Every structure is written in C-alpha cells, then in structure tokens.
Amino acid sequence: xxxxxxxxxxxxxxxxxxxxxxxxxxxxxxxxxxxxxxxxxxxxxxxxxxxxxxxxxxxxxxxxxxxxxxxxxxxxxxxxxxxxxxxxxxxxxxxxxxxxxxxxxxxxxxxxxxxxxxxxxxxxxxxxxxxxxxxxxxxxxxxxxxxxxxxxxxxxxxxxxxxxxxxxxxxxxxxxxxxxxxxxxxxxxxxxxxxxxxxxxxxxxxxxxxxxxxxxxxxxxxxxxxxx
Numbered sequence: 001x002x003x004x005x006x007x008x009x010x011x012x013x014x015x016x017x018x019x020x021x022x023x024x025x026x027x028x029x030x031x032x033x034x035x036x037x038x039x040x041x042x043x044x045x046x047x048x049x050x051x052x053x054x055x056x057x058x059x060x061x062x063x064x065x066x067x068x069x070x071x072x073x074x075x076x077x078x079x080x081x082x083x084x085x086x087x088x089x090x091x092x093x094x095x096x097x098x099x100x101x102x103x104x105x106x107x108x109x110x111x112x113x114x115x116x117x118x119x120x121x122x123x124x125x126x127x128x129x130x131x132x133x134x135x136x137x138x139x140x141x142x143x144x145x146x147x148x149x150x151x152x153x154x155x156x157x158x159x160x161x162x163x164x165x166x167x168x169x170x171x172x173x174x175x176x177x178x179x180x181x182x183x184x185x186x187x188x189x190x191x192x193x194x195x196x197x198x199x200x201x202x203x204x205x206x207x208x209x210x211x212x213x214x215x216x217x218x219x220x221x222x223x224x225x226x227x228x
Contacts, residue, residue, distance in 0.1 A: 001227050002138050004161065008033035008222030009196045010055055010145070012163065013041070017136040020044050020101045024130065024142050025055040026062050033196055033222045038062050045101060048072035049144030050127035051079075051115030054196070060085065060117070071097075071104060072125075079115060079123035093126055102134040107155070109146035111171070131155065138228055141184065145193065148176035152183040161228050162186035162215075165193030166207050167200030174207040181214050189215045190226065 005013040009031055014022040024047045028038040031054075038058035043066045049055060050073075063070050063085050070080060074090035081088070091097060096105035107129035115123045130142040141159040143152075162184055165171035171193050172180065181189055189211060194202040208217035218226050 002134055002136060004140070004190070004226045004228060006163075006190060006192065006220040006222065006224055006226075007031070007036055010049070010142075010163075010165070010193045012142065012192070013043075014132070014134075014140070016101055016134050022047060022101060022132075023062065023068070025049055025144075026059050027054050027057040030057050031196070036223065039065070042066060043068040045099065046070045047104070047130055047132075047142075048076060049109065049130060049142065050111060050113075051076055051117060051120055051123070051125055052112065052145065053116040055145070056115075056117050063087070069099075071099070073106070073128060075123045075125035076115065079117060079120050079125075082119055093128055096131075102132060102136075104133075105131040107131050107141070107143075108149055108151050109144040110149055111145040111147070131158070140228070141186070142192075143180070145171045148172045148179055150183070152180050155184045157185065159184050159186040161188045161190065161226070163190050163192050166191040166202050166204065167194040167196075168202065169199045171200075174202060174210060177207065178210050178214070181211050186215050188226070188228065189217045190220060191217070 012024040023043040077088035077090040109127040111127040113124040142163045204219040
C-alpha cells in the first residue's frame with residue numbers, strides 16, 4: 001500500500017510500499033495553507049509539472065539538500081543545470097520512462113509556459129500532467145495545472161487515484177473537473193489547487209456532491225493522507 005500526502009495547493013508526497021519518497025511540485029515555505037517547512041521534507045524523487053512559482057518554489061533547495069532525482073520536462077531540467085543541479089531526468093509530453101519507483105508518463109496539460117524560477121526566462125516549458133504507475137501496481141494521475149482536455153478520455157481505465165485541480169480562474173473549475181472525472185473514470189478523486197488564495201476559493205464538499213457516484217471523492221485538509 002502507498003500513502004499520498006496532500007500538503008496544500010498542488011504539492012503532494014507519495015510514499016511507496018518500500019518506503020521510497022516522491023514529492024510532486026514542491027511549494028512549501030511560501031504556501032499559505034501549508035504548515036510544513038521544505039527543510040523537514042525528505043525526497044528520493046521530485047516530480048515537477050511546470051515552472052510556475054507555486055509549483056517550483058522550493059525545488060532548488062529541496063533538490064540540493066536531498067540529492068533527489070528531479071524528473072520534469074527537458075527545458076526545466078536544462079534550467080536546473082544552470083543552478084548546478086545535474087541529478088535530473090528530462091522528458092516531454094507523451095513520453096514515458098521507468099524508474100526505481102515504477103513508471104512515469106507525461107500527459108498533456110493546457111496552461112501557461114512561463115518558468116518563474118531564477119533565470120528561468122530563457123527556459124519556458126510546456127506544462128504537463130503526470131501518470132505514475134508504482135511498482136505495487138497503484139496508478140495515480142496528477143493533472144497539474146490544466147484546463148479540461150478531451151485527451152483525458154485516453155486515461156479511462158488507467159487511473160486509480162486522480163488529483164484534479166478545481167480552483168477555476170487559472171485552471172479548470174469544479175464543473176469541468178466533474179467532466180474530467182467522467183472522462184477518466186478513476187476510483188478515487190482528490191481535489192487540489194483550490195483555497196490557497198481568494199481567486200481560487202472553492203467549496204470542495206459541493207464538488208464532491210456534484211461528482212456523486214461517479215467516483216469516491218476524498219477531500220483532504222493540508223497535511224491529510226490517503227492510503228491507496
């Protein structure tokens with residue numbers, strides 16, 4: 001059994017059956033809904049969907065301190081090399097690769113391309129979603145920041161747990177997230193990217209009610225965990 005921890009916003013941790021630790025989109029210290037410091041987080045692998053500051057805010061210090069392998073788009077890991085972070089693996093949309101924790105495929109996401117890290121203006125990158133299949137067989141989809149995409153229908157039958165943004169304004173909102181659930185047909189849905197700031201305030205319980213019997217919705221508080 002693996003454990004998912006939602007730290008608030010889009011930042012998540014996964015601990016696999018064998019204790020391997022993955023962090024997705026590290027944004028701790030400036031995250032207003034997170035009470036965990038980046039200094040207290042351990043990681044063997046860091047997965048990054050795109051270069052906006054609310055997804056890479058603690059990427060560089062976390063990668064340096066832990067020595068974790070950073071997996072992201074080719075452009076983003078090329079930018080990390082300019083900060084002397086070379087333990088990286090670059091990928092691109094539609095590509096997959098195997099790692100000690102399992103297999104990762106980068107899926108399309110529709111969002112902005114700006115890299116807001118220091119010196120990142122020379123390394124814009126396409127945003128991505130992450131389809132993770134752990135060695136234990138668990139299948140998790142982190143949609144990243146995205147609008148609703150008909151491509152999500154291609155994930156039907158391939159996802160156990162779907163992490164979907166519901167904040168609206170910058171990403172799909174609750175209504176489109178319900179459509180995404182219809183497209184993907186996951187067993188469990190965890191809403192993310194909401195309530196961090198006023199422009200993305202949402203009623204997650206209302207979203208859960210709208211999903212109804214399409215999937216089991218787990219509304220986590222920041223720091224909350226889900227075994228899967």
